[in-house]
Amino acid sequence: MKIIETGIDDLIVLEPVVFGDERGYFYESFNENVWKEKVGKVPNFVQDNESMSHRGVLRGLHFQKPPFAQAKLVRVVAGSAIDVAVDIRKNSSTYGQSFSVKLTAENKKQMFVPEGFAHGFVTLEDNTIFSYKCTNYYNKESEDGLQWNDSSLNINWEINDPILSEKDKSYKSFINFATPFD
Numbered sequence: 001m002k003i004i005e006t007g008i009d010d011l012i013v014l015e016p017v018v019f020g021d022e023r024g025y026f027y028e029s030f031n032e033n034v035w036k037e038k039v040g041k042v043p044n045f046v047q048d049n050e051s052m053s054h055r056g057v058l059r060g061l062h063f064q065k066p067p068f069a070q071a072k073l074v075r076v077v078a079g080s081a082i083d084v085a086v087d088i089r090k091n092s093s094t095y096g097q098s099f100s101v102k103l104t105a106e107n108k109k110q111m112f113v114p115e116g117f118a119h120g121f122v123t124l125e126d127n128t129i130f131s132y133k134c135t136n137y138y139n140k141e142s143e144d145g146l147q148w149n150d151s152s153l154n155i156n157w158e159i160n161d162p163i164l165s166e167k168d169k170s171y172k173s174f175i176n177f178a179t180p181f182d
């Protein structure tokens, strides 16, 4: 597994070793020992999620407030998506900065999104399946988010007029945002 730094502390992209043969391919999508060796601290994942989206669906930018904050290890198992994490840790030197990576079923890249980040993605193909591990359980009351197209975040989603949930349309702008993360 190769670790690619993003320029934002604790936010990393992972590239697994994929074994291809005449049958197809095999790779380890998570291995605690490899994490220990290559990353250090191993997240305690307690929930796995999967979503399917049509082309042009944007889910985000989401986070859960403490004490239900979640770190997430995300990947795409069918199709492709632009995945985005925004640093919302008040005391971080990269507060308000975002990082984007293209995750596809082919490149098999993963992004580790720590606690203290808002997360979202837009799908580039129909039937894009997004799969992720979380370090905390879903807690409806702790859900919060930021406006995906906030001008001060200035994220290049590479797609116009995405399909959004009503909840995602209602999220507030980054200006005057009181982050719950130190």
Ligand SMILES: Cc1cn([C@H]2C[C@H](O)[C@@H](COP(=O)(O)OP(=O)(O)O[C@H]3O[C@@H](C)C(=O)[C@@H](O)[C@H]3O)O2)c(=O)[nH]c1=O
Pocket (backbone or CB within 6 Å): 049, 051, 059, 060, 062, 063, 072, 119, 120, 121, 137, 138, 165
């Ligand atoms: C996230 C989540 C949702 N749900 C339910 C609530 C709702 O009825 C339905 C759909 O929920 P949402 O519209 O919030 O799903 P979605 O917009 O896909 O939310 C996800 O977006 C990405 C970007 C993330 O980072 C995730 O953490 C999560 O927030 O699924 C759960 O039961 N457990 C969960 O963990």
